[in-house]
Amino acid sequence: MHPNVTEIDHPLMKHKLTILRNAETTTDNFRRVVREIAAMMAYEVTRDLATEMVPITTPVADCEAPVISGKKLCLIAIMRAGNGMIDGMVELLPGARVGHIGLYRDPETLEAVEYYYKVPSDIDERQVIVVDPMLATGNSASAALSRLKEDGVSSIKFVCLLAAPEGLETMAREHPDVPILTASIDSHLNEHGYIVPGLGDAGDRLFGTR
Numbered sequence: 255m256h257p258n259v260t261e262i263d264h265p266l267m268k269h270k271l272t273i274l275r276n277a278e279t280t281t282d283n284f285r286r287v288v289r290e291i292a293a294m295m296a297y298e299v300t301r302d303l304a305t306e307m308v309p310i311t312t313p314v315a316d317c318e319a320p321v322i323s324g325k326k327l328c329l330i331a332i333m334r335a336g337n338g339m340i341d342g343m344v345e346l347l348p349g350a351r352v353g354h355i356g357l358y359r360d361p362e363t364l365e366a367v368e369y370y371y372k373v374p375s376d377i378d379e380r381q382v383i384v385v386d387p388m389l390a391t392g393n394s395a396s397a398a399l400s401r402l403k404e405d406g407v408s409s410i411k412f413v414c415l416l417a418a419p420e421g422l423e424t425m426a427r428e429h430p431d432v433p434i435l436t437a438s439i440d441s442h443l444n445e446h447g448y449i450v451p452g453l454g455d456a457g458d459r460l461f462g463t464r
């Protein structure tokens with residue numbers, strides 16, 4: 255198992271995940287709840303950001319108060335489904351830059367195929383948070399992380415809604431240095447590489463393409 259995995263244990267998160275898992279949830283509800291969960295995950299994944307004290311004046315007194323310091327943030331969405339999480343995260347992190355990596359999973363081989371790559375030019379100086387709702391075989395996430403490391407990124411975290419044990423194994427083998435935050439570790443992958451019980455195809459459910 256991966257050395258640094260955090261599974262969020264919170265009733266609000268579990269409740270919202272159940273809405274996503276339910277096959278009867280409509281596209282507009284699915285999209286809205288992904289955005290809400292993503293905001294909660296932004297809160298959780300930034301828990302250890304550095305702060306520094308700055309002098310301010312409240313209506314009552316002068317004081318020193320904390321503000322975020324250290325490396326600037328960059329969110330990276332793995333397209334398509336990762337895009338669904340960006341809006342919720344930037345609501346909490348309005349100063350973050352956003353990059354995109356286009357990857358699709360070949361349905362036969364389950365290998366990740368890259369079709370797009372656009373990230374900020376100073377990506378190597380930023381704290382990077384890669385987001386994708388699904389970690390199934392882990393091939394897509396692993397390819398995205400390898401691509402970012404080629405560009406000199408040294409400080410990376412990975413955030414997903416659902417993780418399969420198989421994907422966590424891939425990440426443990428290929429990226430043990432990258433902390434993973436997930437809303438749930440599910441049971442296993444089925445014969446088509448889908449997470450069980452899962453929520454189906456996240457991209458199709460977000461964008462209504464099936």
Ligand SMILES: O=P(O)(O)OC[C@H]1O[C@H](OP(=O)(O)OP(=O)(O)O)[C@H](O)[C@@H]1O
Binds near residue numbers: 364388
């Ligand atoms: O861990 P893996 O086995 O690589 O599977 C996970 C990937 O599959 C989904 O993307 P998909 O290929 O369906 O593309 P889409 O987001 O465009 O639908 C999902 O959003 C991940 O990127």
Ligand SMILES: O=c1cc[nH]c(=O)[nH]1
Binds near residue numbers: 390
């Ligand atoms: O269950 C899965 C596996 C990969 N991609 C998805 O969207 N869902």
Ligand SMILES: [Mg+2]
Binds near residue numbers: 335
């Ligand atoms: Mg898909």
